[in-house]
Amino acid sequence: MNVFVILLRGINVGGHRKVPMTQLRELLSNSGYVNVQTYIQSGNVVLQSPSDSKILKQDLEESILNHFGFEVTILVKTNTELKAIYKACPFQNEEKEKSYFMFLDTSPNTEGLAEVSKLEYIGEKVSITENCIYFFSANGYGRTKFNSNFYERKLKVNATARNYKTMLKLLAMAKETESKL
Structure with a gap:
């Protein structure tokens, strides 16, 4: 398992593109990611996954689109990269x-x-x-x-x-x- 820091861009700004962190944690945990944690409402997530960064990014963007109904730009960094x-x-x-x-x-x-x-x-x-x-x-x-x-x-x-x-x-x-x- 790898540790990743996920950075969502442009969510929860001015009442637009709302992504409640409790729902996001639940979505990611139900998608098989482990030790999912969020920090403040601006879209910061730390989690564990066996995937590589590219696959993780694609999976997360698709999951968020399907669940919340809008696209979100996601940047994925490993703990080492961070x-x-x-x-x-x-x-x-x-x-x-x-x-x-x-x-x-x-x-x-x-x-x-x-x-x-x-x-x-x-x-x-x-x-x-x-x-x-x-x-x-x-x-x-x-x-x-x-x-x-x-x-x-x-x-x-x-x-x-x-x-x-x-x-x-x-x-x-x-x-x-x-x-x-």
């Missing part, structure tokens, strides 16, 4: 604690990457890798010019952002789940 993303964060101390991790489902488009790498905005720092955009904004994520939607369009990827505190919680949940193996 730890590596966290360790690679280029920010330190207070900047790290106020940073966001924008998880990517594929490597960024090279033309788009060249374009966005030239952009600068006072009080913001960005570092882009093949699987994550590390983002710090002194003014907060809600006020940035360069949010997930911007990067998705420019880099031709699916992305979903999680803040530092959520990242720490997901790492702790994945570690706990891994100890149950």
Whole structure:
């Protein structure tokens, strides 16, 4: 069994695309996944599965579509991938604690990457890798010019952002789940 962190994008925002976490846990447990846990209402799941990431992603997207009646973009990371993303964060101390991790489902488009790498905005720092955009904004994520939607369009990827505190919680949940193996 492998430990996976599942990140659902764009659910429970402004009363749209509602996915109650109790229903999601029940759906996933009834689908054969083990030690299913959720964290807050923004679509964070930790679970165990014998599947690989691609099969798991397809199965989860299909299950959610069939149960809730709408498509949800899902990003799947192994516990090992999540730890590596966290360790690679280029920010330190207070900047790290106020940073966001924008998880990517594929490597960024090279033309788009060249374009966005030239952009600068006072009080913001960005570092882009093949699987994550590390983002710090002194003014907060809600006020940035360069949010997930911007990067998705420019880099031709699916992305979903999680803040530092959520990242720490997901790492702790994945570690706990891994100890149950």
